[in-house]
Amino acid sequence: MELNKPTLYTCFSPALLDLYTVNDAVVVIIDVLRATSTITTALYNGAKCVIPVDSVARCIELGKQIDGITAGERDGKIAEGLSYGNSPFEYPREFVQGKTLVLTTTNGTKLLHMALERGAKEIITGSFPNLSAVCDYLVEKKLPVILGCAAWKDRVNMEDMLFAGAVINRIKENFSINCDSSQVAETMYQTAIDDLFGFMQQKGASHYHRLMGFGLEKDIRYCLEADGANVLPLYQEGKLIVY
Amino acid sequence: MELNKPTLYTCFSPALLDLYTVNDAVVVIIDVLRATSTITTALYNGAKCVIPVDSVARCIELGKQIDGITAGERDGKIAEGLSYGNSPFEYPREFVQGKTLVLTTTNGTKLLHMALERGAKEIITGSFPNLSAVCDYLVEKKLPVILGCAAWKDRVNMEDMLFAGAVINRIKENFSINCDSSQVAETMYQTAIDDLFGFMQQKGASHYHRLMGFGLEKDIRYCLEADGANVLPLYQEGKLIVY
Numbered sequence: 001m002e003l004n005k006p007t008l009y010t011c012f013s014p015a016l017l018d019l020y021t022v023n024d025a026v027v028v029i030i031d032v033l034r035a036t037s038t039i040t041t042a043l044y045n046g047a048k049c050v051i052p053v054d055s056v057a058r059c060i061e062l063g064k065q066i067d068g069i070t071a072g073e074r075d076g077k078i079a080e081g082l083s084y085g086n087s088p089f090e091y092p093r094e095f096v097q098g099k100t101l102v103l104t105t106t107n108g109t110k111l112l113h114m115a116l117e118r119g120a121k122e123i124i125t126g127s128f129p130n131l132s133a134v135c136d137y138l139v140e141k142k143l144p145v146i147l148g149c150a151a152w153k154d155r156v157n158m159e160d161m162l163f164a165g166a167v168i169n170r171i172k173e174n175f176s177i178n179c180d181s182s183q184v185a186e187t188m189y190q191t192a193i194d195d196l197f198g199f200m201q202q203k204g205a206s207h208y209h210r211l212m213g214f215g216l217e218k219d220i221r222y223c224l225e226a227d228g229a230n231v232l233p234l235y236q237e238g239k240l241i242v243y
Numbered sequence: 244m245e246l247n248k249p250t251l252y253t254c255f256s257p258a259l260l261d262l263y264t265v266n267d268a269v270v271v272i273i274d275v276l277r278a279t280s281t282i283t284t285a286l287y288n289g290a291k292c293v294i295p296v297d298s299v300a301r302c303i304e305l306g307k308q309i310d311g312i313t314a315g316e317r318d319g320k321i322a323e324g325l326s327y328g329n330s331p332f333e334y335p336r337e338f339v340q341g342k343t344l345v346l347t348t349t350n351g352t353k354l355l356h357m358a359l360e361r362g363a364k365e366i367i368t369g370s371f372p373n374l375s376a377v378c379d380y381l382v383e384k385k386l387p388v389i390l391g392c393a394a395w396k397d398r399v400n401m402e403d404m405l406f407a408g409a410v411i412n413r414i415k416e417n418f419s420i421n422c423d424s425s426q427v428a429e430t431m432y433q434t435a436i437d438d439l440f441g442f443m444q445q446k447g448a449s450h451y452h453r454l455m456g457f458g459l460e461k462d463i464r465y466c467l468e469a470d471g472a473n474v475l476p477l478y479q480e481g482k483l484i485v486y
Contacts, residue, residue, distance in 0.1 A: 012255065012399060019396075155262055180450075181398070184404065205426065206421055
């Protein structure tokens with residue numbers, strides 16, 4: 001009954017988003033290193049919500065208004081004027097519980113706002129730490145799916161593709177997939193499955209090297225591990241909350 | 244001496260071309276199924292030149308002016324008003340020798356014109372039938388390289404990626420490569436290397452199915468075979484000629 005299954009597409013870059021119909025779809029925002037890993041971690045650890053904003057100025061302004069934690073990065077480092085960065089390890093339960101995180105990042109929050117502007121039916125965020133939650137949700141909803149890779153300044157990256165591949169690998173039987181990008185993502189994931197960290201290292205993934213240069217191996221390892229913070233961030237009325 | 248090597252990037256879609264600097268680079272136009280396979284085949288079989296044009300109307304007009312063969316497709320079929328299509332088998336030596344082909348296609352000729360407009364230093368075309376000629380040229384020139392996948396209406400496709408991967412697999416030691424797309428392309432090629440046709444079939448590549456639906460298995464098999472028409476099409480003054 002292939003025809004009755006909802007479609008699933010993978011979009012490798014925000015610059016390609018306009019090729020896909022988002023109005024009837026769940027758009028999964030994927031920014032594995034590190035925005036969407038951090039979002040699910042903060043929510044898993046009890047944050048009230050995460051408010052994604054598209055500029056540092058807006059982050060500071062809103063943070064003041066609502067007494068939220070201002071957080072975010074530009075080019076992989078804490079952005080000037082913000083209090084915290086984009087590492088999941090900055091948001092343990094004892095710090096983040098009950099609080100609101102206002103977050104801006106180079107790629108992930110940008111893609112989220114693009115999906116929003118284009119009228120996505122639903123927006124959720126995906127990362128290895130919440131892989132199972134994402135897969136369960138997509139199977140449950142039975143809606144068309146766009147796996148949206150945040151990429152790096154519009155350039156395709158390996159880690160977001162690997163996560164898209166992991167999702168496809170788990171739930172492909174539930175969807176009709178006629179999309180080379182999805183086939184590529186799943187093939188890459190199958191090749192890397194035994195050791196994602198080692199694969200990224202061996203292949204010289206650009207963002208792997210960028211973060212390793214900042215001494216963030218611990219972050220990378222955490223962000224490539226499945227189900228460490230397994231909740232589903234769902235976007236509603238300007239906020240990411242736990243579904 | 245990594246720093247002294249020229250850079251190499253892979254661009255998966257015309258919609259991503261603006262992310263890359265083409266002014267100092269050789270841009271390799273890749274449209275494996277079938278434009279660039281057909282171009283190298285026509286030239287290998289003695290065509291005087293191939294003139295890529297971006298519309299059917301321009302193809303008809305120019306074909307009349309210069310008494311050329313009007314050829315091209317839209318959506319995988321011979322375009323209305325043109326005499327020939329986009330199959331390499333339409334251009335055997337006894338037909339094409341000494342003649343000029345005026346060609347328009349859905350993706351490949353479009354990307355070529357984009358690269359031209361953006362001021363690419365050099366433009367060549369690549370496909371499995373001229374894999375070795377492309378690799379030899381790139382190594383010889385020692386210029387930065389952009390492997391430009393024509394894709395399918397801006398959507399990433401598998402076959403152009405596989406060809407980019409084949410090139411990278413052969414010449415990577417000569418270039419400095421910090422580009423996840425290139426790593427992905429090479430990984431895909433390494434996975435598929437033993438049987439490209441079988442891989443495309445097994446993975447359900449979308450263009451594979453499109454052409455199989457038109458009864459073009461023979462075309463696909465030819466277009467995935469290395470060095471069947473091993474010349475180098477170089478763009479000069481509006482024409483693709485043999486280098």
